Amino acid sequence: MQQCYGSIIRRQQHLIRCLSTKMQSFSMSGLEVDAVSVLRSLAPALDPNKHKGQAGKIAVLGGCREYTGAPYFTAISALKIGADLSHVICTKDAAPVIKSYSPELIVHPLLEESYNVRDEDKQSISTRVLAEVDKWLERFDCLVIGPGLGRDPFLLDCVSEIMKHARRSNVPMVIDGDGLFLVTNCLELVSGYPLAVLTPNINEYKRLVQKVLNCDVNDQDGPQQLLSLANSIGGVTILRKGHSDYISDGKEVKSVSIYGSPRRCGGQGDILSGSVAVFLAWARQLASKGEHNTNPAMLGCIAGSALMRKAASVAFEDKKRSTLTTDIIECLGRSLEDICPVH
């Protein structure tokens, strides 16, 4: 009799597990977007009549005495995905190193850190930096702010001013790394700007939720909380990185779960920010021609996430535990060609 009860209970438990898995996959499939189709719809036709610059000009604001790899990863990824020109705006000390990684990048040694600046010179240097960046700003189709930026207060003040100018000129901004540290402490820099994309990892997301929603991350109802968060920052788009990537602009939530790799080497977020920047620029081009009416920031995140996850999976297939960020970058071209062949 006891054995019989046991078997009934086990069967019931099995049914509950099945149902909850089904529920989960139902809610998943509701959020999961056909990222591959989105990516295909954004990649521009390769027309021999086009000239240099028309496939996108991206700039990365980052790179300081301490960090030089991150802005390189972002900028070279943008080129390998198909942008025509990729700039890095960094500190004077970081520039020769970043330049030496690749002759393909245009590296501007413009920013300064406190250790190199006397208090009485700060105002004039800040004005000069801003004037220099302003010369270029409107030529950029997207800015990525944060890879290897560091946290020097004087540097971050300059970057805040650049962000205000970029916003006035309607230049889209993808914000990652130390850019998220800046923005979390000064939300008005992006609040209400629909061309801002935040790409937090688990810790950056936690700080953002605590600051904005004044609570802890709620994984039971993750998508709803992400929606509230994006909505609370006035409709910026947030790409919450994880096992699945979740994306919301405060109006809808989508997830991208295809591909991916279990390797978590540093630098993958830098590829993602470059990838999102290129697809966001392309989505805006299409939107300006009336060929897409979805929020270009959402589309850019979806396509950028899918490509990054695909390249990571291709690289992992080959390099396994040894996979590095450079290996993933080498797989961007092949992954793109797999998803949307040129011919």
Added chain:
Amino acid sequence: MQQCYGSIIRRQQHLIRCLSTKMQSFSMSGLEVDAVSVLRSLAPALDPNKHKGQAGKIAVLGGCREYTGAPYFTAISALKIGADLSHVICTKDAAPVIKSYSPELIVHPLLEESYNVRDEDKQSISTRVLAEVDKWLERFDCLVIGPGLGRDPFLLDCVSEIMKHARRSNVPMVIDGDGLFLVTNCLELVSGYPLAVLTPNINEYKRLVQKVLNCDVNDQDGPQQLLSLANSIGGVTILRKGHSDYISDGKEVKSVSIYGSPRRCGGQGDILSGSVAVFLAWARQLASKGEHNTNPAMLGCIAGSALMRKAASVAFEDKKRSTLTTDIIECLGRSLEDICPVH
């Protein structure tokens, strides 16, 4: 009856379309040159009795604090096409970075930008720079002026003086990028010099036409306007880059349309200027032996364009959307071997 008229009109329209297409292809085929044969006729025999330098010594004048990739691309391309020695004359800040890209190049840290020079020192520094460059000038078979040169006024003044000396010494000059900015504002630097080649892209060409012909670019009659432009600058050779490349020395116009790639990543123009420089140097060697009586600047442009377009198409075949300038440079050797095999 109306239907009958309609069908006659449609037939007439069809005939007009056929005729205009034929006319177009006739005028195209009239301009299109057998660039592959020109290239083959210029590539020197590889004779084991020759010594270092006889296959060409090229120098690139460019590279400043902001730009270092462009002069590297030009100089390394010249070597990979077959020049024996490739020099870069750049600013002191740019030199270590350019050196770090490749040990193959000879990099001279000679030039200075305003930010590094006091007003009272400008005259003496300018004199010193010129004396240093003069030591080398007559050894060069071709100068490329402009890749990554920047627009610093003091630097451009020095470069103007170098150009005057080069002209006096009959050194051929290929002028691209910021060199074209300099020349467009100071046409007498090249006017009437048959060994000057200008290689403008769409925007540089527009500025040149506006300055020299005082009108807008006329695409209806592009070849005729190019002829007038080259003629108005006293018979310099102009290579107008585009979907097809058009080349004129003010006496004739030729086009090169074979090969090519739809990718427009920055840096391809730098490969082209290096390629034109090498073939121009070779064409001059042949002319001096009486083995060619066509303008060597025209021949250099035709062969240089064909090789660049071939390498770009080979690289694109492999790398597709992800093609970068470095990938194209890697294909120069194979492309050359395809067109004119060593044996």
